[in-house]
Amino acid sequence: MTKSSHVTRRTVITSGLATAAVPLAAALPQSAIAQERKVTKVLDFTTAADIAKAEAEGEFLFYSHDSEPGIASILDAFSKDFPKIKGKYVRAQNGALFSRTIAERSAGRYTADVIQFSEPSTALDFQKRSGYSRYVSPQSEFYRPEHLSNPVGDFFWIAVTFAGISYNADKVKPEDAPKNWPDVLKPIWQNAANVKQSSSGMQFVQWYELRKLYGEKFWADFAKLRPRGFDSRAQLFDRLAKGDDKICVLAEYAGYLLQKQKGSNIEFVAPPDGMPAAPLVCGIADRAPHPEAARLFMDWQMSLRGQANQQDNPYLYYGSLRKDAPPMPGGKRLSDFKLLAPTDMDAFMATRPAFNKEWNAMLGL
Numbered sequence: 001m002t003k004s005s006h007v008t009r010r011t012v013i014t015s016g017l018a019t020a021a022v023p024l025a026a027a028l029p030q031s032a033i034a035q036e037r038k039v040t041k042v043l044d045f046t047t048a049a050d051i052a053k054a055e056a057e058g059e060f061l062f063y064s065h066d067s068e069p070g071i072a073s074i075l076d077a078f079s080k081d082f083p084k085i086k087g088k089y090v091r092a093q094n095g096a097l098f099s100r101t102i103a104e105r106s107a108g109r110y111t112a113d114v115i116q117f118s119e120p121s122t123a124l125d126f127q128k129r130s131g132y133s134r135y136v137s138p139q140s141e142f143y144r145p146e147h148l149s150n151p152v153g154d155f156f157w158i159a160v161t162f163a164g165i166s167y168n169a170d171k172v173k174p175e176d177a178p179k180n181w182p183d184v185l186k187p188i189w190q191n192a193a194n195v196k197q198s199s200s201g202m203q204f205v206q207w208y209e210l211r212k213l214y215g216e217k218f219w220a221d222f223a224k225l226r227p228r229g230f231d232s233r234a235q236l237f238d239r240l241a242k243g244d245d246k247i248c249v250l251a252e253y254a255g256y257l258l259q260k261q262k263g264s265n266i267e268f269v270a271p272p273d274g275m276p277a278a279p280l281v282c283g284i285a286d287r288a289p290h291p292e293a294a295r296l297f298m299d300w301q302m303s304l305r306g307q308a309n310q311q312d313n314p315y316l317y318y319g320s321l322r323k324d325a326p327p328m329p330g331g332k333r334l335s336d337f338k339l340l341a342p343t344d345m346d347a348f349m350a351t352r353p354a355f356n357k358e359w360n361a362m363l364g365l
Helices: 051-057 068-081 094-106 120-128 138-142 181-185 201-214 217-223 233-242 253-261 291-302 304-312 345-350 352-362
Strands: 002-004 040-042 045-047 059-064 086-091 114-117 156-168 193-196 228-230 247-252 266-269 275-284
Touching: 045 138, 045 291, 051 291, 059 068, 059 094, 059 291, 068 086, 068 291, 068 304, 086 094, 094 114, 094 120, 114 120, 114 291, 120 275, 120 345, 138 291, 156 181, 156 201, 156 233, 156 253, 156 291, 156 304, 181 201, 181 217, 193 201, 193 233, 201 217, 201 247, 201 275, 201 352, 217 352, 228 233, 233 247, 233 253, 233 266, 247 253, 253 266, 275 291, 291 304, 345 352
Parallel strands: 059 086, 059 114, 193 228, 193 247
Antiparallel strands: 002 086, 040 045, 114 275, 156 247, 156 266, 156 275
């Protein structure tokens, strides 16, 4: 369903994450930044969008994997800066979002203006299908080449999300609290653990990276605990906070911070072997119905202004990859965490069918 947003409402990055097999883009000459489009300054950032045309278009449609409150908060912040442009959105987990987009385009329906995926592999697949409208934002100079598409202008890494373990401190004794990933295999978590469904890009990364660390038997043993799978991180943390589950095995740091701020007695564990991390990848769709509004939104997203919203908004708390990004809330930077991400994208993508089969069987889907 299409929804409107209205004002109501993160190694180093490790060598693995920074070089996650997205081909390196060439250095950007300043003359190429705006693709011969006029660059103007608006608020405190530059854009090559035609602002008058963007305002005349009056709206745009944002496809995203994120939570509904998270998407709404992004569009609300944008609309406060550009009140003549109304952001609408379609929300689904990464796999479902990709499938929907491909199905629509195959039927000749080009409805999306901007698309954000939670897997670089999905963004690369979409790029191979000529799914993006190339736009080299003047904000591109503030990002490292490995965090931009090749060629530059199809998509960029808007942020990074990562996950550890979280548990309900009211339901779990201190001596039973997990300290590392193998601890999630203990019998005490029988019928008391939750994860995301296979459509989640982050869940795929976690399955892949922990399988490399501990072997294929790791997830087979985990399946014996009969974990529960859900669509969104909000569901995972709500159940954890209420005590419906004792442990969240895919505990995104951003989701933990939000739930903790609500007063929930939950704790977060950053396993010493590292935490699965996934870049969030955003680009303008080919044949976007509202191209100038989409370009303006993309420039805003890439600017310090938009990136501050990614890092500071409690529905997001995503680490920025922008070169001049300030620390996240609490003073943390991405380099403060040991992050795990695929380094061989072809090998990673090749395991998707195996992941889907194993994960769906584990969850009884």
